[in-house]
Structure formats: structure tokens, C-alpha cells
Amino acid sequence: MSNSSLSDAINNSEHRSFISRIASQQTFWVFVAALLACIALTLMTDTFATERNLFNVTRNFAFIGIVALGMTAVIASGGIDLSVGSTLVISAMTVSVTMASGMPFWAGCLLALGVSLVVGAVNGVLIAYAKMPSFVVTLGMLSIARSLAMVLSNNKMIYQFGPDHDFLLWLGGGSTFGLPHPLIILLILAAFTSFAFRWLRWGQHLFAIGGNEQAAVLTGIPVSRVKVSVYMFSALMAGIAGILEVGWLGGVTTNLGQSMELSVIAASVIGGANLAGGVGTAFGAVIGALLIEVIRNSLILLGISTFWQGTFVGSFIIIAVAFDRFRQARGYE
Amino acid sequence: MSVLELKNISKNYGAIQALNGVSLTVEPGEVVGLMGDNGAGKSTLVKVIAGNFAPSSGEVLISGQTVNFHKPLDAQRAGIEVVYQDLAICNNLSAASNVFLGREPTRQFGPFQIVDYKHMQNRAVELFARLKSETRPRDLVKRMSGGQRQAVAIARALLTDARIVLMDEPTAAISVRQVAEVLNLIRQLSEQGIAVVLISHRMPDVFEVADKVIVLRRGQLVASKNASDSSPEEVTGLITGAIEAA
Ligand SMILES: Nc1ncnc2c1ncn2[C@@H]1O[C@H](COP(=O)(O)OP(=O)(O)OP(=O)(O)O)[C@@H](O)[C@H]1O
Ligand SMILES: [Mg+2]
Numbered sequence: 057m058s059n060s061s062l063s064d065a066i067n068n069s070e071h072r073s074f075i076s077r078i079a080s081q082q083t084f085w086v087f088v089a090a091l092l093a094c095i096a097l098t099l100m101t102d103t104f105a106t107e108r109n110l111f112n113v114t115r116n117f118a119f120i121g122i123v124a125l126g127m128t129a130v131i132a133s134g135g136i137d138l139s140v141g142s143t144l145v146i147s148a149m150t151v152s153v154t155m156a157s158g159m160p161f162w163a164g165c166l167l168a169l170g171v172s173l174v175v176g177a178v179n180g181v182l183i184a185y186a187k188m189p190s191f192v193v194t195l196g197m198l199s200i201a202r203s204l205a206m207v208l209s210n211n212k213m214i215y216q217f218g219p220d221h222d223f224l225l226w227l228g229g230g231s232t233f234g235l236p237h238p239l240i241i242l243l244i245l246a247a248f249t250s251f252a253f254r255w256l257r258w259g260q261h262l263f264a265i266g267g268n269e270q271a272a273v274l275t276g277i278p279v280s281r282v283k284v285s286v287y288m289f290s291a292l293m294a295g296i297a298g299i300l301e302v303g304w305l306g307g308v309t310t311n312l313g314q315s316m317e318l319s320v321i322a323a324s325v326i327g328g329a330n331l332a333g334g335v336g337t338a339f340g341a342v343i344g345a346l347l348i349e350v351i352r353n354s355l356i357l358l359g360i361s362t363f364w365q366g367t368f369v370g371s372f373i374i375i376a377v378a379f380d381r382f383r384q385a386r387g388y389e
Numbered sequence: 390m391s392v393l394e395l396k397n398i399s400k401n402y403g404a405i406q407a408l409n410g411v412s413l414t415v416e417p418g419e420v421v422g423l424m425g426d427n428g429a430g431k432s433t434l435v436k437v438i439a440g441n442f443a444p445s446s447g448e449v450l451i452s453g454q455t456v457n458f459h460k461p462l463d464a465q466r467a468g469i470e471v472v473y474q475d476l477a478i479c480n481n482l483s484a485a486s487n488v489f490l491g492r493e494p495t496r497q498f499g500p501f502q503i504v505d506y507k508h509m510q511n512r513a514v515e516l517f518a519r520l521k522s523e524t525r526p527r528d529l530v531k532r533m534s535g536g537q538r539q540a541v542a543i544a545r546a547l548l549t550d551a552r553i554v555l556m557d558e559p560t561a562a563i564s565v566r567q568v569a570e571v572l573n574l575i576r577q578l579s580e581q582g583i584a585v586v587l588i589s590h591r592m593p594d595v596f597e598v599a600d601k602v603i604v605l606r607r608g609q610l611v612a613s614k615n616a617s618d619s620s621p622e623e624v625t626g627l628i629t630g631a632i633e634a635a
Binding site for chain 2: 255256257259260261263264266267268270271272274275276277334335
């Protein structure tokens with residue numbers, strides 16, 4: 057065989073058709089599940105498909121979704137970030153305290169995002185350079201960041217945000233073209249994250265690290281720097297969600313974002329992120345967050361006690377991971 | 390001129406003398422089979438050449454120039470590539486991404502430098518064709534055979550225009566058919582003028598591709614001769630010590 061016909065043959069052997077490729081994507085099936093749940097709820101209740109309820113669902117899932125984007129990056133790089141809920145509250149507190157003291161929104165916003173990035177950098181440096189397990193470092197940070205948020209606010213509720221009060225509430229609670237602002241921001245961030253995963257060297261490198269960290273080191277990828285940036289990215293997403301959530305709630309207390317990490321990890325994992333590292337997509341995280349929120353909402357609408365929520369979210373994580381194991385055992389992957 | 394020359398290389402780990410006064414030469418395009426019992430010092434020798442650590446004493450010359458490698462990157466820049474079995478491959482990425490890992494070409498896209506997949510794809514097709522390997526650049530490595538994985542690892546060496554490729558046990562954990570594939574890849578490298586140092590415990594593999602065999606025993610070089618002037622029996626004797634030296 058001549059060289060050119062060999063390379064032609066190689067190029068043309070597109071292994072699987074488009075349809076079968078789509079159908080093998082976990083994201084697709086999770087989307088189908090979410091859709092079926094929505095249809096079922098529309099038929100079973102007359103409260104689900106109301107404009108008001110849908111508005112609530114989309115806005116609620118946006119917060120989880122935004123944080124899940126960062127979590128997906130961390131999981132794809134082979135780590136875990138348990139501190140996202142606490143990062144969210146420290147960001148929310150920072151913006152609130154700053155604005156309540158009479159400063160403008162942009163100052164509070166920059167400070168809050170700066171504080172979040174510092175939290176992420178501390179996580180990242182301890183994990184990448186001190187080589188500590190991400191589980192332990194971020195578990196410690198979960199406690200530290202929330203405690204600092206309490207110190208910062210003296211554990212009081214804040215609901216007056218100074219001169220830019222109305223802007224903050226509009227940003228988090230308002231809508232444009234009928235779409236709640238948190239949802240719009242989620243879609244923009246998801247598109248950007250998706251782009252970065254696929255098209256930036258940063259994305260290639262973080263997936264390489266999650267796939268085989270030793271290989272990444274041997275090929276000269278700046279592994280430690282990439283890792284720090286990944287934890288900073290996760291913290292930044294949590295920080296953004298924190299600011300928006302204050303605006304939506306119109307007030308903030310230090311229990312904001314408590315045990316949020318569970319829903320966020322569930323969203324990422326349901327969306328196809330593999331806890332073993334190396335796999336995950338931005339839109340998977342968004343769809344995962346959507347499914348969780350639809351289920352959560354349905355429990356409320358169907359009159360099932362909210363005490364069951366934890367059971368559902370927890371089971372989801374376990375089922376998604378079990379599903380992964382099952383596919384691996386069958387040699388599907 | 391020899392592409393690689395070692396003069397009196399010694400290396401000790403504390404009290405353990407892993408290499409003791411090893412001298413050898415490797416010519417361009419030459420395939421050298423490096424053999425010896427467990428603990429004979431083969432991996433240590435490869436690590437010295439690859440810049441993982443400096444020798445305790447002795448000299449390394451590349452194309453007649455003395456070099457002092459402080460880290461693997463130094464050796465890589467001098468044209469030395471190591472094929473680390475499965476160690477340097479990411480199963481979750483495509484073959485092309487693996488070939489370019491850490492050296493992804495980029496192009497400008499608005500304010501961003503984005504990965505140039507098209508260029509990677511085309512270059513990878515070309516490299517696999519040069520290796521006469523049926524490896525598809527777009528396939529995920531985890532779906533590949535052991536031989537194809539080796540092709541991916543070896544294509545990396547071609548990409549950087551390496552002059553010497555070091556392979557530590559590339560045929561240890563793969564099937565007979567795939568061994569043949571790897572041996573073919575080694576022949577292709579040699580045909581392109583690239584020297585290959587092959588460590589293997591499998592005598593038949595070595596004699597099938599090697600121009601020269603080098604035997605280490607307890608850190609000392611006990612033989613360095615043309616493969617055609619030697620035999621598996623002789624090498625076995627040299628490895629175990631039944632034959633003192635040749
Ligand atoms: N990092 C190290 N620290 C201390 N001793 C070492 C180290 N690496 C190797 N050695 C010792 O140096 C000697 C040579 O080891 P080396 O790994 O080079 O052998 P080898 O020929 O590659 O063996 P094998 O066939 O088992 O791979 C052995 O006695 C080994 O125990
Ligand atoms: Mg060895």
C-alpha cells in the first residue's frame with residue numbers, strides 16, 4: 057500500500073456514526089431522563105409547568121450548574137473540591153459586607169472574587185506543591201472558609217447593600233428576555249468552559265493530568281501550575297455563584313451553600329465526569345444540575361417530604377458511579 | 390562519528406555500585422540490544438543517558454560533544470527520547486493528542502491561542518505512515534492494542550527529530566503478534582537513521598532486530614559485539630556468568 061492511500065484509509069475510517077456517538081454519551085441519556093421527568097411532572101401536576109415554577113427551577117439549577125462547571129474541571133484533573141459551598145458563602149459575605157459599608161457593587165464584586173481566588177490558590181498550592189490529597193485539603197478549607205465568613209459578618213444576617221442595593225438584587229434576581237440572569241450567566245460560563253476544555257492547551261493539559269499524571273510530568277506539562285489554576289477556577293465559579301445568590305435571596309446568612317458540595321459533585325458525576333479523573337464535560341455538568349433540580353422540585357410538588365432530598369441526591373452519586381463501573385466491567389469504555 | 394559514546398561511566402546509590410566503568414559507543418541507525426540479569430544496571434544506564442541523574446563519574450558524549458544533563462529535558466533537547474512503556478501515555482486522550490502531549494501546536498483565534506487539531510492530525514497521520522503503523526490519530530488510546538500504543542510512544546520520538554531512542558522493556562507485557570509490530574517499529578526508526586537502545590529480557594526479540602549486543606553483569610560491561618558474531622547461547626552464558634567475558 058502506498059503512503060497516500062494508507063493515510064486516506066486511516067482518515068476515512070470514521071469509526072462510528074454520528075447517531076451511535078451521541079447515544080453513547082452519558083450527557084444525552086441524562087438529558088433524556090430530565091426531559092421525561094419534566095413531561096411526567098407536567099402531566100401529573102398542574103403546578104410544574106407554570107411560568108413561575110419553571111422560572112424558579114431554572115434559577116435554582118443555575119447556581120448548582122455554575123459551581124459544577126468548576127467542580128468538573130477539578131474532577132477531570134483527578135481531584136475533588138469539597139470546599140465549594142464554603143467558598144460560595146465567603147464570597148457572598150465579602151460582597152455583602154463591602155456593599156453594606158457603602159462601597160459600590162464593582163468594589164464588592166472584585167473583592168469577593170479576589171477572596172475566592174485566594175481560597176482556590178491555597179487549595180491548589182497545598183495539593184500541587186505540598187502533594188497533599190485534595191480530599192483532605194479541601195475538607196479542611198470547607199471548615200476554614202465558612203468559619204472566616206462567620207468571623208467576617210459576626211454571624212449576622214445582612215440585607216442592606218448600600219448604594220448599589222437595587223443593582224445587586226436585579227443582577228441575581230432579575231431577568232432579561234424572560235431568562236433569569238443566573239441562567240444567562242450559567243450558559244455563558246458553560247460555553248466558555250466547554251471552549252477552554254476543548255480548545256485551550258490548559259484543557260488538554262488538565263485532562264492529561266487526570267488521565268495519567270505521571271505521563272503529564274514526563275512530557276514536560278507544568279503539572280503543578282495547571283493544578284493550582286484548576287482549583288482557582290473552581291473557587292472562581294463558586295465565588296460568582298455566591299454573588300448572584302445574594303442578589304437572588306436579597307439577604308445572606310452564614311449557612312448559605314451548606315452541604316452544597318454534595319449536589320454539585322452529583323451534578324458533575326451524573327453529567328459524565330469520572331471521579332477517577334480524565335473525563336468530564338461542561339454541558340454534562342449543566343445537564344446534571346438540571347436533572348437534580350427537576351427531581352428536587354418534583355419532590356416538593358408531589359408533596360413528598362423534603363427530608364427525602366438527601367436520599368435522592370446521595371443515591372444519584374452512587375448510581376452514577378456504579379453505572380460507570382458497570383460499563384468498565386463490560387469493556388465498554 | 391558515534392551518535393552516543395559513554396566513557397567509564399560509574400554510578401553508585403550509596404553503597405550500591407550499580408554501574409562500574411561502563412564504556413560503549415552507539416552509531417547512527419544502529420540497534421543495540423542491552424541485556425543483563427535483574428539488577429545488572431540496565432535501567433540505571435538508560436537513566437544516566439536520559440538525564441534522569443548524572444553519573445557518579447565518567448563522561449557522556451553526544452555526536453562527539455561532552456554533555457552534562459541535569460534533567461530529562463536537557464537530554465530531550467539533545468535528541469534523546471525515552472519510550473516509557475505505558476507510563477507516558479494518557480488513555481483518555483486520542484493518539485494524536487498523546488503524540489503532541491506537552492508540545493501542542495496552537496494558532497490564533499481572536500484573543501485566544503487555541504490548539505491546532507488539524508495540524509496535529511495531519512502530522513500524526515504522516516508520522517504513523519512513516520512508522521508503517523495502522524494507528525488512527527483520532528482513536529482514543531484506551532481502545533488500542535499494545536503495539537499501537539508503542540507506535541504512539543515512538544511517534545513522539547519522531548516528532549522531536551530524536552537521534553537516539555531508548556526503550557526499556559517495550560515487549561515485556563504484550564502478545565506475540567504485537568511484539569512483531571514493535572520490532573517493526575524499531576526497524577523503521579533505524580532505517581530513518583535513528584539509533585535505538587533496546588533493553589529486553591527476551592533473547593529472540595533482541596536477536597531479531599539488534600545489530601549489536603551489549604551485556605551487563607553486576608554493573609560491569611562484559612560484552613559488546615555484533616549480533617551476527619554472537620548467539621543466544623553465548624549471551625545467556627555471559628548474563629549468568631558461565632562465560633566470563635567476550
Ligand atoms: N533508586 C535506587 N536507589 C538505590 N538502589 C537502586 C536504585 N535503582 C536501582 N538500584 C539498584 O541498582 C542496581 C541496578 O538496578 P537497575 O534497575 O539498573 O537494574 P536492571 O538491570 O534494570 O534490572 P531489571 O532487569 O530488574 O530491570 C540494583 O542493585 C538496584 O537494586
Ligand atoms: Mg530495569
